[in-house]
Amino acid sequence: MASGLAALLDDVAAIAKIAAASVDDVAGAAGKAGSKAVGVVVDDAAVTPGYAMGFTPDRELPIVWKIALGSLRNKFVFLLPGALALSAFAPWLVTPLLMVGGSYLTFEASEKILEVFLPHEAGDTDDALALSSTELEAQKVAGAIRTDLILSAEIMFIALADVAARPLAIQAAALAVVGLALTIGVYGVVGLLVKMDDIGLHMAGGRTRLGRLLGRGLVRAMPAALSGLASIGTAAMLWVGGGILVHGLEHYGLSPIPSWVDGLSRWAGQVPGVGAFTGWLAFAAGSAVVGLAVGAVIVGGLHLVQKLRGGQAH
Known part of the structure; x- marks a missing residue:
């Protein structure tokens, strides 16, 4: 009996050691993966407060809460299962999907810039004025969650790339930790800001x-x-979206644009003492130029299609 109990205790101790090692693996993988996504997290924190602006103070935190819940739904219902499925069955799809998301970010930013320099059409203004506060809030929250989906996808896929060689269970746990921790961090900061x-x-x-x-x-x-x-x-959406596109072009061997941006970064990185910062800044600026160019083409194309449809309607 005693020997049986001792064997059982040995088994329990062995299981505990395995569990502890797994926890350490998850924590280490999540920490390493999360640190590489910090740039996108900063962009997320910078973009989101704009969606809660223009409302009465009593609605600001509820709006942030709705966006945070939407962000969790994005990560845990769509992106986490999708990332694991891609990792297991179609890893070649990750880069094209990221490039589509990057293009959407550049479109959003370019449209915001266009709105600053060009007057709104009367119909758009009338439509905005016709919305009730509840409808406007719903519209803002939906827009924020759409943007979060792209930024969250970038965060999750950056994290996935860093843990792709780990077992599937470690991948899932690490992505879950990264998704939850960064969502709490981002929307905690956003709530404080507003x-x-x-x-x-x-x-x-x-x-x-x-x-x-x-x-x-x-x-x-x-x-x-x-x-x-x-x-x-807005600038962050340009440099993150443009950076995704630059990395995607480099991945497919389409080197002229990535080589130009990389060369600019290396040249700026030679500044003594602050080379790491100036190199990053030059890469961000070059990526933003690429993002603005792509976004402007998308915005111009969509406006052209709308005008053609309007002309056909008349």
């Missing part, structure tokens, strides 16, 4: 003079900060 003006108002009514000064300064600064963040988000 409520900073309310925090400032609370501080402005405080008891200490310094607190009141800081609160008033925060309230005055937040509109410009959020507007600047929206601009950063």
